[in-house]
Amino acid sequence: MENSSSSALKKPILHVECCLKTLSTVRYDLIRTSIEQFLREFKTSVPCHSEITDYRDVEILRENIEYLRIDDVFGDSSEIQTLDSVTLSIHVYQLDENDAADEYDEENNVLTANYWDLPSRELEGLWDILVFDGNIKTKLLDYAHTLLMFSDVGVDSNIIPMNKVVLLHGPAGTGKTTICRAFAHKLSIRMAGRYTNAKLVEINSHSLFSKWFSESGKLVQKMFHQINEMADSDDSFICVLIDEVESLSAARKSALSGSEPSDAVRVVNALLTQIDKLKRKKNVLILTTSNITQAIDLAFIDRADIVQYIGFPSHQAIYSILSGCINELIRVKIVIDHSLLEWRVLELHLHARENPSVKLHMISSKCLGVSGRILRKLPFLAHARYLRSYQTCSIEEFLSALELIVDEEISARQKVAGIFTSTVGL
Structure with missing residues (x-):
């Protein structure tokens, strides 16, 4: 018993x-x-x-x-x-009310990073509205929970490696940077009883590779020196976000091929060395993103505990994103109140063609292959193009406008894709 x-x-x-x-x-x-x-x-x-x-x-x-x-x-x-x-x-x-602060290197006149004090009013609620397939958010939280537990009990990282690095990769516009910011914000809430302050440091990776590569090494050293100083306090939790990390790999590949100076190799190696040093800190987590999977350096991939692909949303995710946007318009009374069905019960009503949820289901099916970034713009574009003179509108009127703008946007993007394909063919 x-x-x-x-x-x-x-x-x-x-x-x-x-x-x-x-x-x-x-x-x-x-x-x-x-x-x-x-x-x-x-x-x-x-x-x-x-x-x-x-x-x-x-x-x-x-x-x-x-x-x-x-x-x-x-x-x-x-x-x-x-x-x-x-x-x-x-x-x-309690939420910090300040916007993100910019960090400039005045000597080289480049933006090196943005800093958020967490939890931030600017990022509050972002985690909840993000919609992904495959329980990605749960996977990230479970990873952070186990990482914290292993660190607390003193698991030897030489025996069980814990690099404290997450890599999210996939097409542009699928929410990789957004979920990293939201994840850092969420962790600062979950760890509020453990750490008295938390920060998100978002590194501008492009600025690390200025045309003066000899200066880039100094920028890397200076930035990570500041991050290490922040992490020296046991009361602080630090998330470091490196967006479009493939630019680091591209710099090293160009250097090895002879098209860039050898300083580029030293800069990238210095950055990887700094990341290796940060893994010794219990209170630091490194989040990275990449739009070009094929360009990511294997040396970096090997350092990541989680390598997660984030693709275009499925039919179910598209429906959830669009219904969430419409529910927000219902909340502020732009669209007259009409509850939309959740996906799990929607299949029971697909025969009812006049049901607004069924209409949205059909519209959502047209959006396969469209990024989450574009999807969230569609309700605004629909209103701006077809309903701008309306103080309020019915759900039926709004869905008709939404379908029209979806057809227009898809047609426009297909034309752009056709021009691009024919140009490449030349």
Whole structure:
């Protein structure tokens, strides 16, 4: 028979996120205790990915909380959780209100990086609206959870390598950079009780390879010296984002072929050496992206713990993205309220051709091969082109406009692709 302690360890962990008001000065531990007491006393079960609003009868919560969210559950796939069957993990945080800060190297007049203090108002909510196929977000969170646990218990990284490097690759516009920013923001919330501050450092990889390669080495050294200084504090959590990392590989390949000076090789090697040094830091995670899979240097791929392809969204993901955009227009009353069906129940209604959800299902099928970046522009373009004079419109009117703009955009992009193909053929 299992004892009570081993049974408790097997309880799934339910994550609860509490964002405090900007001016709140209450101690985080008091808020955590009050939230747990409120949930245990007044809730028997809660749905995942929902907002709790009936805490306002509790004075300390009403005066200090901006919003309270039931996020997800680790270790269980059920959408509704009974509170006596889970272990609550309550994350209390405050948002930084500042925009990203630019880091310039004045001597060479180049933008070397952008810095976010996390959690950031600018990035808040981004994680929740991102839609990907294949549970990519869950995979990233599970990776971070295991990485933290292995580091805490002192797993020898010489025996089990943990380079703390993630590589997301795939076509442009599929959300690789966005999910990296959102992931860093999410981790800063999940680790708010562990670290007093967190930062996202987004490196401009193109600036590292100026036409004066002898200066690039100095830029690399200076930048990573600053990152190492940040990571020296045990109270800080640092995420480093290197976007379009294939530019590093391209520089080295050009140098080896003789088209670029040998300084380029030394610069790239210096960067890889700096990344190797950062893996010794428990509080640093390196996130990288690439649009050109074939150009990524094998030396870099070998360093990545996760190599994840992110492609164009599937039919289901397209429907989720477009329905999320339409729900936002419903929220602000541009589109007259009409609930859209979730994908999992939509198949039961496909025979009902007049149902708006079925119409959106059909429109979504036309968008296969279109990136998430373009998909999110379509509702705006539909309104701007066909509904601009409308203060509000019905869901049927909006979907008709959306279908027209989808047909136009696909036709326009096919023409561009045809011109490009014929030009290449010449």
